[in-house]
Every structure is written in C-alpha cells, then in structure tokens.
Amino acid sequence: MERRATFRTPLLPWLLVLPQLLIIFVFFYWPTGEAFVWAFTLEQPWGGGREWVGWQNFFEVFNSAHYWSSVKVSIVYAVGTSILAIGAALLLALFVDREVRGSRHWRVALIWPYAIAAPAIGMIFRFVFDARAGIFSVLNTISPNAWDPSLNGTHAMLMLILAGAWQLVAYNFVFFLAGLQSIPRALTEAAAMDGAGPMRRMRDIQVPLLAPTFFFLLVINLTDSFTNSFGLVDIMTAGGPARATDLMVYKIYADGFKGLDYSGAAAQSIVLMGLMVLLTFVQFRFVERKMHYR
Template identity: 85%
Template structure:
C-alpha cells in the first residue's frame, strides 16, 4: 500500500522547501547564469561595461595550447587520484571489516582525515615532500637531485596525486566499510566453510558485491578531483613547474583573478562544467548498467 503525505494547505509544502530552493538558486543557478552571460561577452577588467562577442571567448581558449595542456593535466590528475584513493580505501576497509582487536578504533581514526581542509593538507604534504627539509631530503642526501618537485613536473604531479588521494581515502573508506558490513555474514561464513581463505573471499565474494559502491565512488571521486582540487594546487605547486600541474580549475582562477580575463575564465568554467557532466553521463550510460546484480 502506497502512502502519500498530505497537507491541509497547498502553500505549506512550498514553504518547507523554499529555503533549500533559495540556497540552490543563489549559490548555483544564479552564478551559473552569470558565467554563461560572461562567457559570451567581453568583460572590462576594471568594470565599465561589457560587449557581446558571441563564441569568440570559446574560440580563443580552444585554440590555446596552454588550455589543452590544462585539460590533459586535469584528466591525468583526476583519474590518477581516483584510482589511488579507491584502491587504498578498499584495502583499508577490507582489513578493518575483519573482526580483529582494535578494528573499531582504527575505523574511527581512518575517518578523521576527511575533516581536514584542503589547504592544510597541502601545507602538510608540501613539507613532507620538500626536497630540502622534508622526509625526502634524506633521499636527496643519498642521491642528489633524485627528488625535486619544484623543478620536475612528474615529481610535482606525483606529490599532488598522493595528496589528493589522501584527502579522498577517508571518504571512500566510509562507503566501502558500509558496503562490506551490508554483505550478509552467512555468505562469507559459507565461503569459509567451503575452504576459501581470506584473500579468496575478498577477491571472489566481497569485492564483486561492492560493484554499486565502486560506481558511486568513481563518479564522486572524478567530480571532486576536477572541481575541488584548487586548494591543493594553490598551496603545493601553484600550477608549476612549467604548468605541469596547472589543472583546469586552477587555470580558471589564474586567468580570471590574476590575468583579469573574466570572460575567458567564465568560458573555461562552462567547458569544465560540461566536461564533468559528460563524464558523469558516460559513466551512468555505459558503466552503471554493469554494476548491479539481479
């Protein structure tokens, strides 16, 4: 029997959802509409009006080699960060899910890092990976020049991916642990009685049953890597060296707030939004159908 909520006044439901609608409008639809308008106009750096230019801003960014470099860097960073974060979180959840001494305490400790702000994480990892004073200074003492993210783009990207993955591990861990605990214990106990060891049960039973959780976390991690990585990049590398870590969201900031190219930055933000939507649609269209069991 289907139950439906009824209200004496037709105005009451709208009043209840009005605060949420106002928040969505003020912080999403209004800024998005302004970005669309700026993307098709030429905004003066210090005010004084704007001029309609049509697709000129998009033509300029698509003809820029620096912009396509930021797209490649963003894709590499997003997929690299997501892969590392999901893999590590899955391993941690698989081990914590086992009933061993102290597993609950470790579970709580692994959730805490998600509460740390991105700039703080950037400062910590910048110090840890500093070639002169951090942990890696010992490596440079043995092999001079072996590690220098300030001059080597590959080193800087690796440092950035590890920091981004560390930030997302705690978030992924919560969902993986919840997914593992939702698997009936009778299944794992039956597999153990049939002679399957812990690794065999993880590989053939637990991990396949986590397919819906995998799909959800892939979508969230990719979206987060594209849109919420500005703090890490700004603190750790500032897009360098030689734009090796200049991801799309940081290039929008650099062009808009440093270069005062508001219209070009707005056009880039529209392209970034379209790219994130496209990746999400592709995942739901071609990947999601393979992630459920009947």
C-alpha cells in the same frame, strides 16, 4: 496504505523550502547564469560594459596550447588520484571488515581524515614533501637534486596526486566498508567452510560483489578530482613549476582573477561544467542502472 503529508495551507510547503531554494539560486543558478553570459561576451576587467562576441571566447580557449596542456595534466591528476584513492580505500576496508581486536577503533580513525580541509592537507603535504626540510629531503642527502617538486614538474604532480588521494581515501573507505557489510555473511562463511582462505574469499566473493560501489566511486572520484582540487594546487604548487600542475580548475582562477580575463575564464568554466554533466550522466545512465546483482 500510502500516507502523504498534508498541509493546512498551500503556502506552507513553499515557505519551508524557500530558504533552500534561495541558497541554490544565489550560490548556483545565479553564478552559472552569469558565467554563460560572460562566456559569450567580452567582459571589461574594470567594468564599463560588455560586447557580444558569440563563440569567440571558446575558439580562443580551444586554440590555446596552454589550455590543452591544462586538460592533459588534469586527466593525469584525476586518473592517478582516483586509482590510488580507490585502491588504498578498498584494501583498508577489506582488512578492517574482519572482526579482530581493535577493528572498530580503526574504522573510526580511518574516517576522520575526510573532515580535514583541503588547504590544511596542502600545507601538511607541502611540508612533508619539501626538498629542504621534509621527510623526502633524505633523498637529496643520498643523491643531490634527487627530489625537488619546486623545480621538477613530475615530482610536483606526484606530490599533488598523493595529497589528493589521501584526501579521498576516507570517503571511499566509508562506501567500501558499507558495501562489505551488506554482503551476506552466509556467503563468506560457506566459502570458509569449503576451505577458502581470507585472500581467496576477498578475490572471488567480496571484491566482485563490490563492483557497483567501485564504479560509483570511480565516477565520484573523477568528478571530485576535476572540481575540488583548487585548494591543494593553490597551497602546494600554485600551478607550477612551468605549468606542470596547472589543472583546469586552477587555470580558471588564474586567468580570471590574476589575468583579469573574465570572459575566457567563464568559457573554461562552462567547458568544465559540461564535463561534470557528462560524468554525472554516465553515472546515472550506465553505473546505477546496470551494475546490480540479484
């Protein structure tokens, strides 16, 4: 028998959802609508009206070498961060899932890092990887200028990828651990009785059954790397050196708030939003519907 909630007046349910609707409208739909308007107009930096220019802002964005360089480094960052974060989280979840002494305490400890804000993570990693006072400064005592993220773009990108991956490991760990605990224990116990060791059970039973979780986290990590990396970039590298870490989300901020190119920044934000919509479509269309086991 299906039970449905009933209200005495038809106005009550709308009043209950009104605060959430207002938050969504003010902080999502309104800014998105303004970005669409600015992307097709020439917005004056200090006000004074706007001029309709159609697709001109998009043409300028796609013809900019700096923008395509930003796209390239964003892809490198997203792929590197996702692979490293997913691999580390899967390894930790596989080891913590075993019922050994202290495993429950390790589970709680590995979840905590996700509660740390990105600017705080950026400050910590910036100090750790500092070429003069950080832990990695030992490399410069062995070989001069062996490590300097403030001058070497490759070093700066590596530092940023490690910080971004560390930020996402805890989030991925929760999903992998939940996926491991949903696997029937009868499967692993039967494999153990047949003589399969822990590594063999991980490789042939647990990891294949985690395929839906893996592909879900891959899309989520890629999306997060493209959109939520601003705090790390702003604190750690500010897009440098020489635009080596000028990710798409940071370039939007730099062009809009520093360069006062509101229209160009709005066009870039529309392109980034389209990329996120595409990744979300892939997730719902291919990952969640086709990756399942009976």
